[in-house]
Structure formats: structure tokens, C-alpha cells
Amino acid sequence: MSNADRHGLIAKAVRDSGGATVQELAELTNASEMTIRRDLDTLAAQGVLERVRGGARSLLLRGEEPPFALRAHEAIDVKRRIAAEVSALIADGESVLLDSGTTCLEVARLLRERPVTVMPLSLQAIHLLGETPGPATLVVPGGQPRAAEGALTGPLTLASLAALRFDTAVIGCCGLSAADGLTAYDLDDAAVKKAGIASARRTIVATDGGKLGRTAFAHVSPSALLQTLVTDTTAPPDEVTALEGAGTTVKIA
Numbered sequence: 001m002s003n004a005d006r007h008g009l010i011a012k013a014v015r016d017s018g019g020a021t022v023q024e025l026a027e028l029t030n031a032s033e034m035t036i037r038r039d040l041d042t043l044a045a046q047g048v049l050e051r052v053r054g055g056a057r058s059l060l061l062r063g064e065e066p067p068f069a070l071r072a073h074e075a076i077d078v079k080r081r082i083a084a085e086v087s088a089l090i091a092d093g094e095s096v097l098l099d100s101g102t103t104c105l106e107v108a109r110l111l112r113e114r115p116v117t118v119m120p121l122s123l124q125a126i127h128l129l130g131e132t133p134g135p136a137t138l139v140v141p142g143g144q145p146r147a148a149e150g151a152l153t154g155p156l157t158l159a160s161l162a163a164l165r166f167d168t169a170v171i172g173c174c175g176l177s178a179a180d181g182l183t184a185y186d187l188d189d190a191a192v193k194k195a196g197i198a199s200a201r202r203t204i205v206a207t208d209g210g211k212l213g214r215t216a217f218a219h220v221s222p223s224a225l226l227q228t229l230v231t232d233t234t235a236p237p238d239e240v241t242a243l244e245g246a247g248t249t250v251k252i253a
């Protein structure tokens with residue numbers, strides 16, 4: 001098991017149960033307790049969990065959106081498959097608006113090797129696209145980053161979106177259903193997503209199947225405005241059928 005896979009498994013176990021001991025995590029991952037202690041120190045430094053005597057506990061409150069640092073360790077293979085499918089839908093030369101979130105960050109890893117123009121809406125993706133020279137052209141918006149998330153929001157972000165027109169907007173979500181459309185946990189994030197959709201010729205939603213059929217607090221867009229959804233095999237078939245009936249093309253990665 002790779003370090004990334006082990007870290008993902010540990011993060012999920014601590015999140016699901018609220019906490020775990022070093023011994024429990026060693027048995028779960030078939031790793032030594034010394035390795036688990038090092039893993040917990042690393043994950044605690046990243047803000048994924050809280051290190052306590054003999055193990056770790058979750059930092060997540062009940063009903064709260066999981067923080068970026070925790071989501072970054074979850075379902076990595078699924079996110080990479082979704083990102084590959086999204087990248088395949090984007091042609092060379094396109095201008096792309098790239099939403100915040102961990103799945104969109106995986107899209108950024110692929111687009112930095114492509115001759116496209118990209119405006120990311122997160123500090124993580126901006127750093128990724130700007131750290132090494134490549135064929136991609138980076139455009140940086142204004143805005144204020146949300147704490148721990150790195151997602152850019154506020155009047156400057158909205159003004160940046162209003163001033164530009166994109167071929168494609170790649171948007172993440174917290175919930176998506178044919179009935180309630182695209183939704184987000186945060187009102188400021190919802191406003192940015194809505195403006196991003198309005199600024200683009202087409203919208204690709206990139207999300208794992210667990211978000212389908214769910215509705216978060218803030219409404220972003222009716223499903224009829226979403227041209228394409230890229231998801232994975234865990235997507236509920238009835239929700240996929242309903243979205244396709246509403247006019248969204250669904251691709252399973």
C-alpha cells in the first residue's frame with residue numbers, strides 16, 4: 001500500500017468513527033505502529049485530523065463540510081479518473097475556468113501540460129499551474145481565499161468572472177440532483193459558481209457519485225444549464241437517468 005493510499009484510509013477511518021487508536025489503524029492498514037505514528041503526525045500537520053495520546057480524532061463537526069485537507073486524501077483514484085475524462089473533453093486552445101475543490105485540482109494537474117488558457121479559482125490550483133513553466137497559460141483572478149479551503153470568493157472574484165468569457169467552466173459541487181440542481185454549502189462559493197457558469201459557453205460538472213441526489217444549502221444552478229456531468233460508477237442510476245432526461249450528458253469515468 002502506498003503512502004497516499006494509507007493516508008487516505010487513515011483519514012477516512014478517523015473521520016467515519018470520530019477517532020482511532022494507533023493499534024486500530026495499524027491493524028486496518030497492515031502497517032507498523034511506528035509507521036502509523038509518523039502518518040498521524042503528517043496528517044495532523046496538514047490539518048486532516050487532531051493528534052491525541054495513543055491515536056487521533058476527527059476535527060470535523062457533525063454536518064460540517066469536510067475541509068480541503070481531509071478531502072484531498074479521499075477517493076484519489078476516482079478523482080483522477082474523473083479529471084482524465086474532463087481533460088479529454090477540453091480541446092487545445094480553449095479558455096477554461098477551473099473551480100475550486102479537490103477534483104478540480106486533479107484537472108489542473110492535467111491541464112498544465114496542455115496548450116490551454118486556465119483561470120483557477122483556488123490558491124492550490126494557482127500554485128500548481130504556476131510552479132513550473134509549461135504550455136498552459138495561467139490567468140489569475142482577484143478575490144479573497146476562504147480559510148483552509150483556498151477557494152477565491154468575494155467582489156473581486158465576481159468582477160474577474162464578469163469581465164471574461166470562457167469556452168468551458170469546470171465546476172465542482174456539494175450536491176447535484178435533477179430536482180434541485182447544483183448546490184453548495186457556502187453562500188459565497190455558490191455566488192462564484194453561479195457567475196462562473198454564466199461566463200462560460202458550456203459547463204462541465206466534475207464530481208463523484210456520492211454527491212448525486214444530495215442537496216446542499218445554497219442553490220447554484222438548475223440542472224438544465226449543465227451541459228455535461230463527469231462522475232464515477234457510484235452514481236445512483238435513477239439520478240443519472242433523471243439528469244439525462246433534463247438534458248445533461250452524463251459520462252462515467
